[in-house]
Amino acid sequence: MNSKETMNKMNARRIVQLLIAGYFGAVFFGMVVCPLYNSMWIDRSKTEDQFVLPGRLVQETLPQTSYRPNFDYLGRSPKLRSHTAVMKSFEQAIGETWKSTVQVVSTKHQLALGLIVQSDGWIVTKASQLVADELACRLSDGSRFPATIMHVNHELDLALLKVNRANLPAIQWQESGDVHVGGWLATTSASKSPIGIGVVSVGPRKIPPSQAVLGVRLQDAEKEGALVSEVVEGGGAEKAGVEEGDVIVALDSFLVNNKEALIRKVQTLRAGQLVTIGLTRNNSSITLTAQLMDLSANLFDPTEMEVNGTVSARASGFAKVFQHDTILAPHQCGGPIVDTHGRVVGINIARAGRVTSYAIPADVVVPAIREMLVLTNSRPVAEEAKTSQ
């Protein structure tokens, strides 16, 4: 018994000694061998994949294939601000808002996000995103319902939709505090994890409207009309199917005499608006529907287009929005944006550029939604339009 105990003690001591030796060995390896190895590496290696460890400079090299180095080095994922662990902590912050968030979809794609504003099937979203023949809303429980546009507030670019369904979880507008510059925001989707996070970049301000453009370069045609000399990639005209060489002869009910007349006409319209283009192509007449876009989308500069990514067709002309740096796609606008206390502080209304997303603050949105609900009185505008045709 006694001898066994001593044996155990001795073993324990030996283990401790080994551990200590191992520790010093590791320290020696870390302090002496590694730097030696590193310095050899610096001098001789010609590989392009050496990176800097925290707090230690090794060598500046970059891979040849992309400017951005491969962050996924040493088997570690990049420490991005949208790291999974960060997003997990946001899940705690956003509370139940995601249950009131819906995806507004066409038959093919998601068009926008939206929020349930009244439990008997009333939903608000970004109006200029709703370019589709058929609309539906996909709810957080996975169910999907056809939706009808009931009212549009063009000033705010908000649309009120109706789905035939009751007992939906309506958004809870709390007494929302002001947003603070530098404070976190999460953009919810119809699932538990937010689709994007960012901070308030600029407090509420007015964004004046920028000029609307069709996304073409024009010349005077031989006879009547404006000749399309170039179709700008990513513009409304391109999406509508306008081609180089087409001659635009009409815009809605306006007959286009020449290039100047068309430009002047477009200038009177609003970005995000849909227009009907009458054109002649190879002696045949074609009618297309195109969406006007903001010139602020930097449509005519390919470099700007590339670094900014896709922006909302309507990204300006808002009376009061706050700016944040969440990276959103245009089809991720129209839904709620939440602070770290779970308060819904506004609705994302536009992606305006690489560093810029806009949200309409709650103090503007809440009364506007109430007004839309009162104005509609459950009478569908779209149906009215259909019957009048």
Place this chain on the structure above:
Amino acid sequence: MQKFLIDRAVLPRRSVLASILGNESIMTPAICVAWLLSSLLLSSVPSGSFAQESATTTLQKPVSPSIPTQEKQSGSTFVSFETGLERIARGGEPSTLAELQALEKQQEKVASQINKVTVNVQQSSAQGSGVIITPDGFVLTAAHVAGRPGRTAIVKLSDGRTVKAKTLGTNRGMDAGLLQITDKNGAPWPHATLGESKDLRLGQWLIAAGHPGGWISDRPAVIRVGRVLQIMKSTLVTDCALIGGDSGGPLFDLNGRLIGIHSRIGTETTDNMHVPIDVYRDSWDRMAQSQSWGTLPGFTPMIGVEGSASSARAEVTSIAESGPAARSGIRPGDIILSYDGNSISSFTELQRAVEESLPGDRVEIRYERLGELMRARIIVGIADPQSAK
């Protein structure tokens, strides 16, 4: 197999790098791309010489009298840590709601301090950003914002005040530039607390400010938050999204200490490059004396040959039509043996040798053709980023 074309050797496919200058910028996309080239040029200095260089800079301990390390706490942007931020301060992710909110509180505090030291800089037709770092009005900016020494620049403070400044020196290779406010009215100027970029850790949370898109009258400095993704001697990479007009703007740590200046971007929103603050420390004496040095953007040397990095010798596989090499008689299949008196044993070495020469240099090239030793004199040309696109 990796292929290099000297005149477009380091141009990545996807990421068209744009120098982040304001809308009114004189910089064409062509020059923007060149910016990338010059930045990469730096990073592909042969390993040996780089190791030496870093050794000597650590020896040159005494830095400028004007940005001494002791002045660390002298600025007005320093904010001490909130409690509960210990782990995050080291570059960790907030894992609880409390940690997230503590981080947010810290960000908001820093954001509220840095607006007053962040400025808009207008020099000839270019617009960028800058940051005041001394009570007597020294302003750090990017070299491509400062332009040439001895010019008059306009500095706009975030409160709307406009003051005159003089451009001082630039370290163009690093994209570091310096100005000094010459107006006495308003001094002592609010100025940033300086940090040290050598202390940075991967994952550390950062706050960026600037005037993206140029000066907008009712908009203060625009705040963004991100993390350190890569640390290099010449460049910090973060996911603080930047865009044209941010160039020269400040990057702060969570204590409100200035640790970098915005310089350039790639396509991805995670490709945001900043000049580390220590570069300014090291370059201070020369910049304060209005010296300008380093490679100019849009001035990337090339000789117009293509080859394979993996082959044992510097064999030319193809020749850019009417490029310098083609004009001097070099043909595909030739093996380059020396460049400007330096022996060349691989295509990568040739690439580096060319990168170190300047456009316009007359260089002797010795090469082997069918076992015969040949010699050619060529004039180094300028890479045309347009053709490389």
